[in-house]
Structure formats: structure tokens, C-alpha cells
Amino acid sequence: MRVALFVTCLNDTLFPQAGRATVAVLERLGVEVDFPAAQTCCGQMHFNSGYRAACVPLVRGFADTFCGYEAVVTPSASCASMVRHYHRVVDPAVTPPPVYELTEFLVDVLGVTDVGAHFPHRVALHETCHSLRLLKVGDRPGRLLRAVGGLTLVDLAGPRECCGFGGTFSVKNPQTSVAMGLDKAADVTGSGAEVLTSTDTSCLMHIGGLLSRGASPVKTMHLAEILATA
Incomplete structure (x- = not known):
């Protein structure tokens, strides 16, 4: 192939x-x-x-x-x-x-869920708008994460809530974007996760910036980075 x-x-x-x-x-x-x-x-x-x-x-x-x-x-x-x-x-x-x-x-x-990764941390998954509503990836990211050795997947209160980034939406509507992002950041911090992951770095950039400004210890990593660990 x-x-x-x-x-x-x-x-x-x-x-x-x-x-x-x-x-x-x-x-x-x-x-x-x-x-x-x-x-x-x-x-x-x-x-x-x-x-x-x-x-x-x-x-x-x-x-x-x-x-x-x-x-x-x-x-x-x-x-x-x-x-x-x-x-x-x-x-x-x-x-x-x-x-x-x-x-x-x-x-x-490929028909694979276990990619041989090992990541001994508490991880929360942000399910992005495009992945949910257009691609309809469903539980694929979660299945891959649950197969990672040592990883504990923690639940968010609103895993399917938009983070407010929305590409140019965050530029044209910054106040609304930040308010939505702060809600998501609070959800992430309250989950007890050490790491927030997602299938889109754009969302992680937005949420991660707000987490950083709020002095949250939660780090952001693209899902591929977690799957690449060994």
C-alpha cells in the first residue's frame, strides 16, 4: 500500500x-x-x-x-x-x-488498536467537533488509548463540548471563544488528568494556552505522540 x-x-x-x-x-x-x-x-x-x-x-x-x-x-x-x-x-x-x-x-x-505503546499517565480525551460531527470517528481514539500500556483514561464531564477554537472563529469572536475554552479547561483540570489529548492540535493549542495561563499542571499531547511512545 x-x-x-x-x-x-x-x-x-x-x-x-x-x-x-x-x-x-x-x-x-x-x-x-x-x-x-x-x-x-x-x-x-x-x-x-x-x-x-x-x-x-x-x-x-x-x-x-x-x-x-x-x-x-x-x-x-x-x-x-x-x-x-x-x-x-x-x-x-x-x-x-x-x-x-x-x-x-x-x-x-490496518485493523489495529494496540500499537505497542506504553504511557503510564492519567489521560483525558477531548473529542473534537470535526472528528465527531463530520468524520464520525466514534470510539476509535478511545479504543486506541485504552490499549496503551499503563495509561488510565479519565472521563471529562463534557467530552463532546466544543472548546471554542473553531479556526477563524476564535479570531472573529475572541470573547466567546475564550469563554468556551475556559469552560473546557476547567473540565480538564477537574478531571484529575495529567495529560489532555486529542486528534487535532488546533484544539490542543487553544485549550493548552488557557491551561497554561491558569497555571494548570495538565500538559497537552496529540494522540499520535502518546501512541508513538514505547
Whole structure:
């Protein structure tokens, strides 16, 4: 199987460890991963902000860059949902490649839940809006985490509540975004978790910033980073 990594703009710029961890997990399971250097933004930010025309070259470039791969894996539920649900809305002539969020690929394609990880910490899972409502990943992230050696998965009071980031929403509506984020941060702190994880670093960036400002000891890690531990 020819598999490519779509690292995403945010991860490439601010959280490259999520991309490296994704590759580490896949290679541990015997998957050979390519990294097409021509990849750029999937157009999600432009699309969500109403600049559909600006998405067209990005959507076409994405299809050209990843053409021929049997699977494209990304550590981002939001970017995976953009490609899967909206690239053909932007340009009906484009046929997007098969894109999988990491947990989808591990559970559905490889048929794996135990990736051989060991992480002896109390972990809370933030279920992101895109993963729940567009990709419908269901319990895949939880199943993978429960199979990690030494890990204790703790419950949040509102695991499916939006954190308030919402991409450009947090820029256009900062007060509402922060209020939602503070509610989520309080939930995380009250859970007794040592680490908060998620399938999107964008949400972790937002919540993690608020946790840090509140002097909370809870750390944030992308789910791929936990799965990459050994």
C-alpha cells in the first residue's frame, strides 16, 4: 500500500512532533510512508472564511500532489474532513484522494488498536467537533488509548463540548471563544488528568494556552505522540 503523510499547515509550522509521531506509529506497524514535499494548505481556513475562489488552486494542488496514493494519513480530523467533504464542493471536477484521520486508518484500514505503546499517565480525551460531527470517528481514539500500556483514561464531564477554537472563529469572536475554552479547561483540570489529548492540535493549542495561563499542571499531547511512545 502506498501511503502518504499529509502533515497540515498548523502541524508543520507549530507542532511538527505530531507529524513525526504519526510516521513513527505507522512505521512501527510496517507501513512505508512517503512525504510529498509539494503539499500545501488544504484550503480549510479559506473555505470557512468564505473565500471559496481562493480554495480552488489549493484543492487542485492537493489532488495533484497526492494522486496515486492508496491512502493519505493525517494527524488532523479537521483537515481530513475538509478534504473528504468539501474539496468537491469547491471544485466538482476534482477527485480527492482517500484521506484518513490517523485513528481511522489504524482501526479501519490496518485493523489495529494496540500499537505497542506504553504511557503510564492519567489521560483525558477531548473529542473534537470535526472528528465527531463530520468524520464520525466514534470510539476509535478511545479504543486506541485504552490499549496503551499503563495509561488510565479519565472521563471529562463534557467530552463532546466544543472548546471554542473553531479556526477563524476564535479570531472573529475572541470573547466567546475564550469563554468556551475556559469552560473546557476547567473540565480538564477537574478531571484529575495529567495529560489532555486529542486528534487535532488546533484544539490542543487553544485549550493548552488557557491551561497554561491558569497555571494548570495538565500538559497537552496529540494522540499520535502518546501512541508513538514505547
